[in-house]
Amino acid sequence: MTSLSTENAGDTPSGLPAALGAYVLWGFLPLYLLLVTSVPPFEFVGWRIIWTLPLCLLIVALRKQFPALRTAILNRRTIMALFVSALLIAVNWFVYVWAIMHNQVYAASLGYYLNPLLNVLMGTVFLGERLSKWQWFAVVIAAAAVALLSAGALTTLWISLTLAFSFALYGVVRKQVDVGSLPGLTIESTILLLPAIGIAWWYALSPDGTSFGTDWMLSATIVFSGVVTAVPLLLFAIAAKRMKYSTLGFIQYLAPTIVFFLGLTVFGQQLRPVQLGSFILIWIAVAIFIGDLWAKTRKVKTVGAPDTTTS
DSSP: OOOTTTTTOSSSOOSHHHHHHHHHHHHTHHHHHGGGTTSOHHHHHHHHHHHHHHHHHHHHHHTTOHHHHHHHHTOHHHHHHHHHHHHHHHHHHHHHHHHHHTTOHHHHHHHHHHHHHHHHHHHHHHSOOOOOHHHHHHHHHHHHHHHHHHHHOHHHHHHHHHHHHHHHHHHHHHHTSOOOHHHHHHHHHHHHHHHHHHHHHHHHHSTTOOSSSSOHHHHHHHHTHHHHHHHHHHHHHHHHHHSOHHHHHHHTTHHHHHHHHHHHTTSOOOOOHHHHHHHHHHHHHHHHHHHHHHHHHHHHHHHHSOOOOOO
């Protein structure tokens, strides 16, 4: 992996601040969710979709991306793919919110530790990419971590695997669609808007009533979910265009690490031995994975460097 301070040399702005901003915000998302624990997870995801769409449209207007949005809407293949990705991200959002609200912070954290490794595996299965022997070794160790968790914490395993697989499959679908991150999220939010309105309406008619509109502070916090969703994604989109993928992949581990320590401190969740063992295996797999990327990048840099020796 090249140096963070030199890989973006020249006139191109560094993507590092945007990447750090995105993953720090995603890492501290559980603290925001503490403010809406009184809202049923299913209802909250509905409101999250509803309030994400107008903010996305505003940012699309500011970034002058309506032509890209129109091109994507008129492409039938793109719309079909975004329909699938919308369902996947909705499942991901719901399971994550449910996990945090039910104090399953470690399970959520483990899911996003698994995600980058699962992305690599998905690339071999769906995109024809090849793994190095060290990457295969990292995947095997990650599989051992999952096996260990399934043996001693089967009740929470579904959370980690659902989060990892839904986001990995989401990435595979989006990778094969020629649409930007923000226009894509805008279309996905539009696809999910009617079901989200239906969810909000269903809760409004329920005996307990809706969580929105009864308390102005809670309502404002719910509306803020649009910002919580769109801003980190916009920062990620900026970083992805300005940084090497290997470096961005390294920074990706910042978010689940923050979530892990929040579970240990703020949420006071007990770390069982089987969970600790699983995390240790995942950290070993991550270290091998990052080390392999580092070695490959240094090798490419060395091979591509000009010969400065003199005869």
